[in-house]
Amino acid sequence: MAWPSFCLLLGLASTGESATGLASPRWRRIPTGSVRPGGWLKAQLELQASALTSHLPFFWDNIKETSWLGGNYDSTANIHQNTPYWLNGAVPLHLQVDNPVLAAVVEDYVFRILDRQAADGWLGPDTDRSDFYSRYPFLLAMVQYHEGLPDGEKRERILQAVLRFFAAVRERIDSGLLVTIYSSLRAPEFIFVIHYFVDFLTASGRDAQDFLDLAEKVYYGSFDWNSMWFNSSFFPRTPLPKFVSSESNGVSNAQAVKRGVVWGRQSGGTAAGFAESWFAWEQLQRFHGQVHGGFGTDEQLAGRMPSRGMELCAVVESMWSMALAAQLAPTDGQAAEALDFLESLAFNALPGSLSDDLWSHPYLQFVNSYLAVSNQPQHIWASDGPQAAMYGLSPNFECCTANFHQGYPKFTSSLFFEDPVEEQLISAVWAPSVVNASVGQARVELRTSYPFNTSLEYWIQNLKPFLLKVRLPKFLRSLANFEQSLHCWLEGRPVHLLKEPQFVKDGFLLFHISASESNRLAVRIEFPMAPRLERSADQGVSAFLGPLLLALDLAEQHRSVHYYGFASSDWNITASLPWRLGMPSDPKLTVTKMAKPGEKPMSNRDCPVRVEASLKELAEEDWPEEHGAPGRLNRSFHPKPPKAVRRSLLPYGCSSIRIAAFPALSLSEE
Numbered sequence: 001m002a003w004p005s006f007c008l009l010l011g012l013a014s015t016g017e018s019a020t021g022l023a024s025p026r027w028r029r030i031p032t033g034s035v036r037p038g039g040w041l042k043a044q045l046e047l048q049a050s051a052l053t054s055h056l057p058f059f060w061d062n063i064k065e066t067s068w069l070g071g072n073y074d075s076t077a078n079i080h081q082n083t084p085y086w087l088n089g090a091v092p093l094h095l096q097v098d099n100p101v102l103a104a105v106v107e108d109y110v111f112r113i114l115d116r117q118a119a120d121g122w123l124g125p126d127t128d129r130s131d132f133y134s135r136y137p138f139l140l141a142m143v144q145y146h147e148g149l150p151d152g153e154k155r156e157r158i159l160q161a162v163l164r165f166f167a168a169v170r171e172r173i174d175s176g177l178l179v180t181i182y183s184s185l186r187a188p189e190f191i192f193v194i195h196y197f198v199d200f201l202t203a204s205g206r207d208a209q210d211f212l213d214l215a216e217k218v219y220y221g222s223f224d225w226n227s228m229w230f231n232s233s234f235f236p237r238t239p240l241p242k243f244v245s246s247e248s249n250g251v252s253n254a255q256a257v258k259r260g261v262v263w264g265r266q267s268g269g270t271a272a273g274f275a276e277s278w279f280a281w282e283q284l285q286r287f288h289g290q291v292h293g294g295f296g297t298d299e300q301l302a303g304r305m306p307s308r309g310m311e312l313c314a315v316v317e318s319m320w321s322m323a324l325a326a327q328l329a330p331t332d333g334q335a336a337e338a339l340d341f342l343e344s345l346a347f348n349a350l351p352g353s354l355s356d357d358l359w360s361h362p363y364l365q366f367v368n369s370y371l372a373v374s375n376q377p378q379h380i381w382a383s384d385g386p387q388a389a390m391y392g393l394s395p396n397f398e399c400c401t402a403n404f405h406q407g408y409p410k411f412t413s414s415l416f417f418e419d420p421v422e423e424q425l426i427s428a429v430w431a432p433s434v435v436n437a438s439v440g441q442a443r444v445e446l447r448t449s450y451p452f453n454t455s456l457e458y459w460i461q462n463l464k465p466f467l468l469k470v471r472l473p474k475f476l477r478s479l480a481n482f483e484q485s486l487h488c489w490l491e492g493r494p495v496h497l498l499k500e501p502q503f504v505k506d507g508f509l510l511f512h513i514s515a516s517e518s519n520r521l522a523v524r525i526e527f528p529m530a531p532r533l534e535r536s537a538d539q540g541v542s543a544f545l546g547p548l549l550l551a552l553d554l555a556e557q558h559r560s561v562h563y564y565g566f567a568s569s570d571w572n573i574t575a576s577l578p579w580r581l582g583m584p585s586d587p588k589l590t591v592t593k594m595a596k597p598g599e600k601p602m603s604n605r606d607c608p609v610r611v612e613a614s615l616k617e618l619a620e621e622d623w624p625e626e627h628g629a630p631g632r633l634n635r636s637f638h639p640k641p642p643k644a645v646r647r648s649l650l651p652y653g654c655s656s657i658r659i660a661a662f663p664a665l666s667l668s669e670e
C-alpha cells in the first residue's frame with residue numbers, strides 16, 4: 001500500500017438520533033474454533049500453521065522486533081499494522097489446528113501486548129494519537145480469541161483490555177481528534193468489533209450504551225463510502241494509473257464493502273445496509289471484476305484486463321467482507337450470492353496467490369501471466385514496483401506477508417452459521433469440516449473432498465432436532481432442473497427433490513434432522529460436476545469445473561533467487577510450455593484426473609484435478625506481449641489455419657503462472 005502524503009480530513013457530522021440497540025443478525029457466527037477443518041482443508045491449514053504463520057516471529061523483523069513489544073520495526077510511516085494483521089489470522093488458526101509452536105507464539109504475543117496496555121487504555125505504540133487504524137486488525141484478533149476461549153481469566157482479560165481501549169478512543173474523539181485516513185477509510189472493521197462486544201455485554205445483562213455511542217461517532221466521523229465513492233461520479237470505471245487517491249486503494253475498497261451490512265445492525269436498516277454493501281461489490285465487479293471472483297487492483301483499482309493484478313491483501317479482505325455480507329444478508333437468496341463469491345475466492349484467488357507449501361506469495365496475482373520473477377522493471381501493472389509479481393517472503397511491500405494469514409481461518413469459521421430463532425444450522429460453503437453447533441446441540445461432520453469430488457456426507461450426532469440448511473453452489477443452482485441432477489438421502493432414505501419440493505428453497509436444501517445420540521450418516525448428497533465454459537464480452541472465455549476456475553498448465557519452473565531462512569525464499573517462476581493459445585467453441589474438455597488431494601492439496605505437480613482441452617496455437621502477432629505480459633489481442637490479425645494442440649488445464653489454485661482467460665476464437669477463426 002502506498003501511504004498518502006496528505007491527510008484526508010473528515011468532519012464529524014451531527015450524530016442524529018441516539019442509538020437504541022443492535023438488530024440481531026439473522027445468521028449467527030459460530031465461535032471461532034467450533035468449526036474445525038477436515039480433509040484437504042485441514043492439510044492446507046496445517047501447512048499454513050507450520051509455515052509462515054508460526055515462523056514469522058522467529059525471522060521476520062516486522063514481527064520479531066515489532067514496535068508493539070518495544071522493538072524498532074513494524075512502524076512504517078507511523079503505521080503499526082503488521083503484527084496486528086498477523087494476529088488477525090494467527091489467532092483463529094491457532095484455535096482451529098493443533099500446532100504447539102503456533103499456540104505458544106500466539107499466547108506470548110497477545111498477552112505481552114495486553115501487559116503493555118497504557119494507563120489510559122491505549123493498546124500498542126502511540127506514535128500518532130489519531131492512528132486508531134493500526135489497532136483494528138488487533139481488535140479483530142481479540143474478537144476471535146474471545147469467541148474461542150472458554151470462560152475464565154484469559155477471556156476476561158481480553159474483554160477488559162478491549163473495553164478500556166474503547167474508552168481511550170472515545171476520550172480522544174471527545175477531545176477533538178478526528179477519524180482520519182485509514183482510521184476513517186477502514187472504520188467498518190472497528191464498528192464490527194464494537195458490535196461484537198456490545199452483543200456480549202448485552203447478552204450478559206450489562207449496559208453497553210456508551211459503546212453504541214462510540215460506534216455512532218466513528219460511523220458519522222468516517223468516510224461515507226456509499227455516497228462519496230461507490231455511488232458517486234468519481235468511482236473509477238477504467239483502470240487507474242499510478243497513485244490517485246487513498247479511496248482508490250483496492251484493499252480499502254475490499255474492506256469498505258462491509259460498511260452497509262455492519263452499520264445496518266445499528267441503524268436498524270438491515271435491508272438497506274445489505275443493498276449498500278451489494279451495490280459497492282457490484283460496482284467493483286462491473287468495472288474491475290476478474291474471473292477468480294475478485295477484482296483488478298494493482299494498488300489502485302485496475303480494471304478487468306486479465307493481465308492486470310490483484311493484491312493478496314485484497315483477496316483476503318474481500319473474503320471477510322463476503323462472509324459478513326452473507327451472515328448479515330436479509331434473505332437466504334442474497335446470502336447465497338455473497339457466498340458464491342466467498343467460495344470462488346477461497347478455491348481460486350486465495351490458493352492462486354499462495355505457493356503450495358504456504359511459504360511464499362506474490363504481491364499481485366494475475367489471471368493471465370507467463371512470468372513471475374524478482375525483477376521486472378517493465379511491467380504491465382501501474383503503481384507497484386518491479387518485484388510485485390514475484391513469489392517470495394515480502395515482495396513489493398510487507399502488508400500481504402502479514403495479512404494473508406486470515407484467509408483460510410476466517411473461511412473455515414464461515415463454513416457454517418446458525419439461526420437460533422429458527423433452529424437452523426446453515427452449511428454455507430462445502431468443504432471438509434466438523435462443527436459443534438448450539439442449535440440441536442449437534443456435532444456435524446461434513447465428509448467430502450469437494451471441490452475435488454462430487455459427493456458430500458453429513459455425519460450427525462444431535463441431542464435435539466434441527467433444520468440442516470445446505471447452500472447449493474452457484475454452478476448447481478444454475479443448472480436447469482438441478483432437482484433432477486442431485487441425488488440426496490436423508491437417514492438412508494432417498495429424497496426425490498422433484499416430488500418433494502419442501503426439500504428445496506431459495507437455493508438451499510432443507511433437511512429436518514431428528515434427535516439421535518448416535519453418530520450416523522444423516523444426509524448424503526451426490527451431484528454432477530462437468531467442465532463448462534463461461535464467456536464474457538471483454539475477458540474472452542474461461543473454463544470451470546464446478547467452482548474451480550481452470551488454468552492452462554505452463555509446466556512452470558521454479559528457481560530460488562534469494563534464501564531467507566527456514567523454508568523461506570524468493571523465486572523466479574517461468575513457463576516451459578507456450579502460453580499463446582486460443583479457445584475454440586468446442587475445446588473437447590475431458591476430466592483426466594480427479595484424485596484424493598495429497599499432502600499439498602494445491603500442488604502444481606500433484607494437483608488433484610486435471611482436465612484436457614483442445615486449444616489452438618496463436619502466433620505472436622495475433623496475441624502480442626505487452627510489458628512482459630499477455631497483451632491485448634490483435635483484432636486485425638488474419639490467422640493462418642491455427643494448429644490444434646491438446647493441453648492440460650489445472651485448477652487455478654494449483655498454478656502460480658497461467659492463462660485462465662483465453663481469447664475466444666469464433667467459428668471462422670477456428
Ligand SMILES: *[C@@H]1O[C@H](CO)[C@@H](O)[C@H](O)[C@H]1NC(C)=O
Nearest residue numbers: 033034035036434435436443
Ligand atoms: C466439540 O466438543 C467436543 C466435546 O466438548 C470436543 O471434544 C471437540 O473438540 C469439539 N469440536 C469442535 C470442532 O469444536
Ligand SMILES: *[C@@H]1O[C@H](CO)[C@@H](O)[C@H](O)[C@H]1NC(C)=O
Nearest residue numbers: 226227231275276277279280
Ligand atoms: C445510488 O445512487 C442512486 C442515485 O442517487 C440511488 O438511486 C441509489 O439508490 C443509490 N444506491 C445505493 C445502493 O445507495
Ligand SMILES: *[C@@H]1O[C@H](CO)[C@@H](O)[C@H](O)[C@H]1NC(C)=O
Nearest residue numbers: 373374375376559560561572
Ligand atoms: C530471476 O529473474 C530476473 C529477471 O528476469 C533475472 O535478472 C535473474 O537473473 C533471475 N535469477 C535467477 C536465479 O534465475
Ligand SMILES: *[C@@H]1O[C@H](CO)[C@@H](O)[C@H](O)[C@H]1NC(C)=O
Nearest residue numbers: 449452453454455594595596
Ligand atoms: C469421492 O468420494 C467417494 C465417496 O465418498 C469416494 O468413493 C471416491 O473415492 C472419492 N473420489 C475422489 C477422487 O476422492
Ligand SMILES: *[C@@H]1O[C@H](CO)[C@@H](O)[C@H](O)[C@H]1NC(C)=O
Nearest residue numbers: 620621622624634636637638
Ligand atoms: C496485427 O496483425 C497485423 C496483420 O497480421 C500485423 O500486420 C500487425 O503487425 C499486428 N500487430 C501487432 C501489434 O502485432
